[in-house]
Amino acid sequence: MHTKPGRKAKHLSKNWYPVLNYEQCTACGACLRKCSHGVYEDKDGMMVVVSPEGCVEGCRGCQKLCPSGAISYFGEQNPDSKPGSCCCT
Numbered sequence: 001m002h003t004k005p006g007r008k009a010k011h012l013s014k015n016w017y018p019v020l021n022y023e024q025c026t027a028c029g030a031c032l033r034k035c036s037h038g039v040y041e042d043k044d045g046m047m048v049v050v051s052p053e054g055c056v057e058g059c060r061g062c063q064k065l066c067p068s069g070a071i072s073y074f075g076e077q078n079p080d081s082k083p084g085s086c087c088c089t
């Protein structure tokens with residue numbers, strides 16, 4: 001199957017994706033259940049960011065649900081990053 005090189009879906013960005021603090025994470029799975037973009041996988045009971053490119057720039061859907069405050073975002077310090085919304089928010 002062919003895909004054109006360099007072609008990307010709209011809104012998807014590697015400049016923005018969740019980063020988990022495993023000292024705070026209780027592995028409740030809320031982030032995995034919330035995200036419909038396949039960003040997370042359960043690896044032996046730990047939630048792992050396996051597909052950062054699936055995250056939608058500016059979305060904080062999983063962070064809002066995290067009971068432990070364990071989720072921050074790569075890219076949130078970037079002054080160019082904009083608040084976004086997607087089906088996860």
Ligand code: SF4
Pocket residue numbers: 020024025026027028029030031032047062065066067068069070071
């Ligand atoms: S929602 Fe928060 S505490 Fe729960 S698994 Fe995800 S990062 Fe860990």
Ligand code: SF4
Pocket residue numbers: 017018034035036037039040054055056059060061062063086088089
């Ligand atoms: S921020 Fe949104 S798109 Fe990104 S992983 Fe969390 S719920 Fe999924």
